[in-house]
Amino acid sequence: MDIQKFVARRKALKISQVKLSTGICTQATLSKFERRGRVPSLAILEQLCGRLGLTVDDLNESRDHSVTQVRAQLDEIERQLMMENYQPVLQALKQVQVAQIEAVPLKMQFYYLSGLLKSLINGAASDVCFDFDQILDDLDQSHETVFTPLAYVGLGVMYSRLAELEKAQFYFEKVHQAIEQLMAAVADQDYLRLLTMIFYTAEYYSMRADFATSNQLIDDGVNLCSSQHVTYYLPRLKYLAAANAIERQRPAAEIQQLLSEAVAFARINHNQVVEVKTAALRSRYLRASKRA
Known part of the structure; x- marks a missing residue:
């Protein structure tokens, strides 16, 4: 960080500390x-x-490691993570030289992406916690940025996968509260991250069989996608809605509609992961229906 640029500007403007x-x-x-x-x-x-x-970016300009270049790199990694393309994300993160990143927001973005990926691929809990500790205990100590609830998402996912549900509940309750606040006034640059919070929180409540909360979050996510004209998360939201409908034994027509929508949005977004998962879910549903 070029602190001398900051000091020089203050002195040039003749402003005291x-x-x-x-x-x-x-x-x-x-x-x-x-x-x-x-x-x-x-x-x-x-x-x-x-x-x-x-x-802040003005203080982080560097010919060798420009803020713009790193931001573009991390934004693409974040997009791939939303698409569940975990292997490319893993390889791309290895190419990022975090020690050379001086911009605080970009450092937080890196540690958020690294921690969430490790949570999703069942990485070591100590590694997951290390990444999120960089945000919660250092870079965002006052917990003022969107990266704090995103860190809670990753920790909730990790504890959920470890079957430590009380700990998972602790973090997802915090995320749920943050979602309610952010939905009231979401910043343009944060709506995709808000969708990340919504999806994983909805998935958690679905796992806990709290389908009312899960479905409300899904509806919030679909409405946010509509208002922002984005479709990245629609395949996953529709898939989760279909899974919830099956568990709740909703009418067959409703379930088939949700499954069809999940496949359609998956194809639009080239999300083969959701397309395969939806096909498997449909197959299980049809087999169960025949047995019934």
């Missing part, structure tokens, strides 16, 4: 940042930069 920090943080916090490179919370740093006409 006391004046710049007023209403944002203490003068001591600002002094530690300028003299020792101790970065305050992201929210504080953004406000300080804003008063100087800078952005």
Whole structure:
């Protein structure tokens, strides 16, 4: 991080540390940042930069490892993770040199993606916790960014897969609360991450046979997809809705409609994982129907 650019701008504008920090943080916090490179919370740093006409990204510009390049790389990894393309995600994350990433938001994005992937492929719990600890205990200590509830998602998934359901419940309840808050005013850049929270939380409540909560979350997800004109998550949401309908013994026509929609959206999004899972679910459903 180019702290000298920050200091030079402040001095060029003839703004004292006391004046710049007023209403944002203490003068001591600002002094530690300028003299020792101790970065305050992201929210504080953004406000300080804003008063100087800078952005946090301006302090992280580097010819060798540009913010724009890393952001594009991580965004593509995140898109692939939404599509459940785990092997390409695993390989792509290995190519990211996290030690060279200085931008706090990008570091959080990396650790979120790394931790969630490990949760989904049953990675070691210690490795999962290490990744999310970087967010919760260091990069977002004040828990002000979207990456805190995303870290809770990953921890909930991990404990759910370890069958430690009380711990999973603890985290998914936090995520559920965050979803309700974010749905009221979701930022344009965060709606896909909100969909990630919605899907995995709906999946968790489905596993716990709380179909009312699960279906409400699915409806929220479908409505969000519609309002934002995105389809990445629709195959998975429709698949989960079909699975819930089967468990609840809903009418056959309703179940077949949901299964057909899951397949249709999977094909539109080239999501072969959901297409295969839906075919298997339909086959199990038809066999069970014949036995009944």
